Amino acid sequence: MWTEKIELTSIYDFDYILNRSTMEPLKRLDMEQRTIWIPVEIADEKHVVKVHGKGSIQEPKFAISSDSIAARDALISEVGNVLQWDVDFTSINEHFIGTNLEKLFFAHPGTPIVKDHGLYFSLIKGIIHQQLNMKFAHTLDARFVQKYGGQHEQVWFYPRPETVARLSYEDLRELQFSQRKAEYVIDTSRKIVNGELDLEQLATASDQEVIDTLIKLRGIGRWTAENWLLFGLGRSNLLPKADIGIQNAMKFYFELGRKPSIQEIEEMSETWTPYQSYASMTLWRSIE
């Protein structure tokens, strides 16, 4: 067992990460201890990294610990990547000064992109969540993980694509997936296993290349592709305009009386580039 102390130079709201994590039923966390446990797979080996938040938004500090000495550096690096500890909010903050989002943005300083833990997990989660209310979506997530994933050190690991690729559509129908959703999840997993879709490689492509590649797959539209760029890769300039949460948040904040159209969203968000993702997080947060 090793422990590493981390101090960030940028502001960072770790409690927002904790709050978001409470929405996922299978995530191991301790609100009072400000601690989350993150599953990390390195070279097919399962590791659990404990992340304990200390300090404040202005002076964020962490103690992270895990058991594998050999994988220590890789685990520290991966956790920093997942939690976006390399992001410097200085230029992001400056960017929103004087924009139409300024007031809301600075009401929630240091809001990080809450990345998913794993590229495959993020993509499949996106498919499962399509058109479902959050509560039921998380219920489906939990059933899926409990049946086809595995537990290690009291932390749930997501199913592997190899496991899901071998399932029949009926297997997921039993968990109350719709027929379509079952097909999308299993067919996408099969493409990953047979090499037609390489998420690690895709992670290095441009935003536009990622979208072009993903929306060719049956079951993945623009919303799911953008969702993966944002929550899977942590890209900085995504504003899912078709997302009902974004629409509702803008309706309330700009006092529109109705949900804005895609075109209206584009007009109002012009000045947010290249940090639209941080605007998105702030908007979602504002209605949570």
Next chain:
DNA sequence: AACCAGGGAAGAT
């Protein structure tokens, strides 16, 4: 009881 939900495919124009 109707309408909504952090959509997408397939068909129609």
Next chain:
DNA sequence: ATCTTCCATGGT
């Protein structure tokens, strides 16, 4: 290319 319609299922 852009617009409907249908798909499924739980939540409010």
